[in-house]
Amino acid sequence: MHATPRWPDLPGIAFGGDYTPEQWPRDVWDEDVALMREAGVNLVSIGIFAWGLIEVREGEFDFTWLDEVIALLHANGIRVDLGTPTASPPAWFFANHPDARAVTRDGVPLGFGARGMASHSAPAYREASVRIATALAARYGDHPAVVLWHVHNEYGVPVGEDFSPHAVREWRRWLERRYGTLDALNAAWGTAFWGQHYGEWDHIGAPATAPSTINPAQLLDFARFTDDQLRACFIAERDAIRAHSDRPITTNFMANQHGGCDLWKWAAEVDVVSDDHYLWAADEDAEIGLAIAADLTRSVGRGAPWILMEHSTSAVNWQPRNIAKRAGEMARNSFSHLGRGADGILFFQWRASRSGAEKFHSAMIPHAGTSSRVFREVTALGGDLGRLGEVRGSRVVADVAILWDFESFWAQGLEWRPSEDLDHSERVRAYYERLWRDGITVDFALPSHDLSPYRLVIAPAQYLLSAADAANLTAYVASGGVLVTSFFSAVVDENDAVHPGGFGAPLEPALGVRVEEHLPLRHSQAGEIVLDGAALAVDVWQEDLVVTSAEVRAAYTAGPAAGGAAVTRNVHGDGVGWYVSTRPDAAGLAAILASVYRDAGLRPAGLPAGVEAITRRGADADYRVVINHSGERVSLEMSGTDLLAQADLEGVLTVEAGAVAVVRTSHPQQEQQ
Numbered sequence: 001m002h003a004t005p006r007w008p009d010l011p012g013i014a015f016g017g018d019y020t021p022e023q024w025p026r027d028v029w030d031e032d033v034a035l036m037r038e039a040g041v042n043l044v045s046i047g048i049f050a051w052g053l054i055e056v057r058e059g060e061f062d063f064t065w066l067d068e069v070i071a072l073l074h075a076n077g078i079r080v081d082l083g084t085p086t087a088s089p090p091a092w093f094f095a096n097h098p099d100a101r102a103v104t105r106d107g108v109p110l111g112f113g114a115r116g117m118a119s120h121s122a123p124a125y126r127e128a129s130v131r132i133a134t135a136l137a138a139r140y141g142d143h144p145a146v147v148l149w150h151v152h153n154e155y156g157v158p159v160g161e162d163f164s165p166h167a168v169r170e171w172r173r174w175l176e177r178r179y180g181t182l183d184a185l186n187a188a189w190g191t192a193f194w195g196q197h198y199g200e201w202d203h204i205g206a207p208a209t210a211p212s213t214i215n216p217a218q219l220l221d222f223a224r225f226t227d228d229q230l231r232a233c234f235i236a237e238r239d240a241i242r243a244h245s246d247r248p249i250t251t252n253f254m255a256n257q258h259g260g261c262d263l264w265k266w267a268a269e270v271d272v273v274s275d276d277h278y279l280w281a282a283d284e285d286a287e288i289g290l291a292i293a294a295d296l297t298r299s300v301g302r303g304a305p306w307i308l309m310e311h312s313t314s315a316v317n318w319q320p321r322n323i324a325k326r327a328g329e330m331a332r333n334s335f336s337h338l339g340r341g342a343d344g345i346l347f348f349q350w351r352a353s354r355s356g357a358e359k360f361h362s363a364m365i366p367h368a369g370t371s372s373r374v375f376r377e378v379t380a381l382g383g384d385l386g387r388l389g390e391v392r393g394s395r396v397v398a399d400v401a402i403l404w405d406f407e408s409f410w411a412q413g414l415e416w417r418p419s420e421d422l423d424h425s426e427r428v429r430a431y432y433e434r435l436w437r438d439g440i441t442v443d444f445a446l447p448s449h450d451l452s453p454y455r456l457v458i459a460p461a462q463y464l465l466s467a468a469d470a471a472n473l474t475a476y477v478a479s480g481g482v483l484v485t486s487f488f489s490a491v492v493d494e495n496d497a498v499h500p501g502g503f504g505a506p507l508e509p510a511l512g513v514r515v516e517e518h519l520p521l522r523h524s525q526a527g528e529i530v531l532d533g534a535a536l537a538v539d540v541w542q543e544d545l546v547v548t549s550a551e552v553r554a555a556y557t558a559g560p561a562a563g564g565a566a567v568t569r570n571v572h573g574d575g576v577g578w579y580v581s582t583r584p585d586a587a588g589l590a591a592i593l594a595s596v597y598r599d600a601g602l603r604p605a606g607l608p609a610g611v612e613a614i615t616r617r618g619a620d621a622d623y624r625v626v627i628n629h630s631g632e633r634v635s636l637e638m639s640g641t642d643l644l645a646q647a648d649l650e651g652v653l654t655v656e657a658g659a660v661a662v663v664r665t666s667h668p669q670q671e672q673q
Contacts, residue, residue: 005304006248006271007343008147010043010079012389014307014344015382017364019044021069022053023353029069032351033076035370040382041078044350045309046070047136048083048153049115052090055132063139074145081309082146084136084237086129087153088115097124103164106209114357116159117152120229121166126236133237134244141245149249150309151237154276155230156260161222163206167229172201174225188495189217213415216496223410227262235269250274252309255300256293262406263300264446273301276310276348279333281323287629288433290333291612294340295396296404299444303395307344308337313374314362322360327373328658331381332627335660338385339614339625343392345385347378384644388662391643394618396441399602401454402432404444408464411496412488419520421540424461427486427583431460434589438597439605441614451476456600462489464496470506477510478573482600484593485511487541487581488518510577512550512570515543519560527559529566529582532595536588542566543581550579553595567592569599608634611655617667624663628655640665 008014016036021029036044046069047054056062073080094101094112100122101109110116118125133151140146179185182198191197196215198204207214207222238249248271253263255275267273275297279286297306313330315322325333334345352363364378409424435442443454447469451457457476462485465473470490477483490507492498499505503515519542521527527538531554542561547568554567561581570577576599580592597603607613610630616623623643628634638653640663655661 005273005301007305007393008043008079008081008248008272010147012042013338013385013392014043014346015385016041016043016078016350017045017347018048018310018349019046020049020349020351020353021046022050022065023355024351028351029072033072033078035365036078036350037076039364039375039379040386041350043079043081043147043344043346044073045081045083045150045346047085048150049085049088051085051088051132052092054085055090055135057092058096058128059131061135070140070143070145074143078145079147080143080145081148081150082136082140083150084129084133084152084241086132086151086233086237087117089118089125089128093118093124093128097122099164099166100124101164102159102162103167105161105163105207107163109164110159114158117233119162119164119166120226120233121162121164121170123166126233129233130236130240133240137241137244141241141247146245147247148272149241149245149247151234151241151249151251154252154254154258155234155266156226157254157258160230160260161226162229163208168206170229171206171222171225172204174228175204175221176201178221189215189221190495190497191215216411216414216416219414220407220411220496223260224407227260227265230261231266231269234266238269248272250307250309252276253297253300255296256289259406259409263296264406267300267302272307273297273304274307274309274344277308277337278310278312278316279325281315281319281321285433287332287336287612287627288429288436290336291340291436292429292432294337294342295442296444298341298396299404303341303443305341305343305393305395307346308334308342309344309346310348311337311346312362313347313364313378314366315360316362317358317360324362327377330374330377331384331660332629332658334381334385335625335627335662336612336614338388338391339396339612339616339627341396341616345381387643387646390664391616391618391623391662394616394623396614397617398441398443399454399600400435400440400456400458401443401445401451402428403447403457403459403462404428405446405462405464407494408462411492412461412463414496418488418518419541421520422488424463427460430586430589431458431484431486434586434593436612438593439607439613440602447473451481452479454481455602456482456484456596459483459485459489461486463491464494465490465492465506466494467499467506473507474510474572477575477577480574482576482578482596483510484578484580484596487543487583507577508548510570510572511568511579512572512577513545513547513565513568513579515581516546517544519543521559525559527561527582528557529554529584529588530557531567531588531591534591536591537585538566538582538588539585540583541581545579545581550577554592556582569595607636608632611636622665622667624665626653626655626661626663628657628659631657633657638663638665
């Protein structure tokens with residue numbers, strides 16, 4: 001990690017949201033802070049999109065209104081997360097530096113009038129970003145109200161890749177640093193194919209629109225380059241702030257909602273991890289996608305408490321159908337994040353905007369005002385979180401890890417794969433959802449990590465796997481771990497080149513199989529496997545497996561691989577490697593994982609349908625966060641103290657339909673004493 005995670009100077013759980021006083025008359029500010037106190041708000045993010053109102057002309061700053069806002073918040077006991085507004089440069093910047101506009105793959109320069117950063121490689125943008133970050137930090141770096149710095153906003157959204165001349169210049173420099181010589185680059189990219197050999201660095205362009213599909217190794221490197229350039233922008237601002245302030249610095253991620261940034265690398269550069277998450281309205285089980293994002297955010301921060309920097313009180317405004325949250329849903333969302341390690345629950349935004357592109361986005365104070373259901377629920381949530389200060393700092397401990405490798409996902413998502421139905425997000429969701437429904441808490445990890453703390457590791461979509469990472473997974477199995485690998489994994493190395501020995505070759509010692517041929521199915525074509533005498537439906541994909549040392553646990557009875565092995569189990573050293581060469585339906589995945597659980601010494605929690613329960617471990621007690629997503633009252637065997645109801649339990653916790661509970665319980669070892 002860049003630094004030991006540091007928490008902002010805040011009492012209890014952070015609660016609040018983005019605050020944009022610049023959109024409102026001065027008299028509204030006084031009303032705002034009074035309502036914030038009523039709602040229990042203790043932290044607001046300000047200044048995130050206010051560049052043009054702070055640096056009014058290039059090099060000319062006016063801090064008058066910002067001074068007044070920060071003083072007003074401070075006088076009312078509300079802490080400030082101060083943003084650098086570099087996600088959206090002002091009109092004067094683009095007028096003065098037209099060459100700093102980002103350029104699309106088709107060569108179209110992006111203009112002013114929406115949110116979005118300039119070219120991440122343009123010197124003028126880098127200089128302007130550092131200038132305003134420095135000015136803000138010099139003025140407010142030791143202000144007692146400012147407890148956190150918020151650099152930029154959602155890097156890579158909406159501008160990630162840039163094909164401008166500035167980006168092409170930096171791309172070539174990046175490649176020279178990565179490969180050293182053109183011979184090394186040509187070898188890594190396999191440029192002998194299609195006559196793509198390079199003899200001069202200046203002949204290498206960005207992978208813009210071309211007559212046919214572009215070299216996949218080049219595209220993969222361009223994704224790495226883009227991520228590095230965005231992160232370099234963050235680091236430049238972070239270091240400018242650090243020269244004037246010792247307060248923690250963060251930037252808001254978009255875990256499981258934007259895959260263009262490698263959050264494992266980004267988390268190493270921030271003092272505290274933060275994330276924005278918005279329910280996908282089309283997902284009827286959106287709470288599962290929420291849980292994935294929360295677990296991923298905690299995981300990239302290596303388990304440290306983190307901040308939910310943004311979520312919504314009700315509907316958003318940018319999806320095809322923006323579904324309003326129903327009564328209690330906002331609280332359930334908030335407590336799911338809390339249960340999965342968040343020590344801060346914030347929203348976008350405090351007061352709904354009357355103008356602009358986000359005027360239909362919900363807020364803590366909606367257009368309906370303070371008499372609304374939403375504001376009543378916001379105030380109730382603030383009161384509940386105010387009773388949970390003792391939970392802060394406790395951590396989630398998981399026995400299972402799912403591999404989440406951004407570079408592998410980037411590579412799998414490139415063009416000309418064996419089937420358009422190959423979807424890494426779908427496979428991760430499928431395996432995660434099964435564990436979620438079984439009440440088993442999950443961390444995410446990279447294949448290079450120390451996996452020894454986990455009883456079970458699942459690789460749902462590890463298309464790209466280096467030889468070194470394959471060796472790490474193999475060693476994990478040999479030392480007693482249980483590994484489940486799904487289809488289309490360990491296919492290529494870090495340069496998107498097929499491994500010597502063929503598909504899956506690096507994991508053959510652990511799995512006891514190799515893949516002779518991929519057998520994708522036609523659209524709507526179904527298959528079938530038989531596991532322990534039960535017929536299970538599969539679709540999308542089959543493989544022709546060569547079994548070298550594994551035991552065949554399920555065979556294909558229909559489809560192109562009929563008669564062949566479908567699911568295998570291999571004892572390797574002290575552990576077990578499972579391989580699932582197809583896409584089973586939900587029942588099939590449950591049946592397979594039931595056997596896997598036995599190998600790993602795991603057992604489903606036996607929770608009622610629609611109920612999630614997550615444990616956070618503190619120094620002196622555990623905290624069980626129970627969320628009832630169902631429409632029925634549920635009762636669970638549980639002793640301890642219900643911190644929200646402020647009542648002791650006598651062996652049974654009852655949670656009403658759609659409600660939540662947070663129960664302090666003794667550590668298991670304390671109960672045994």
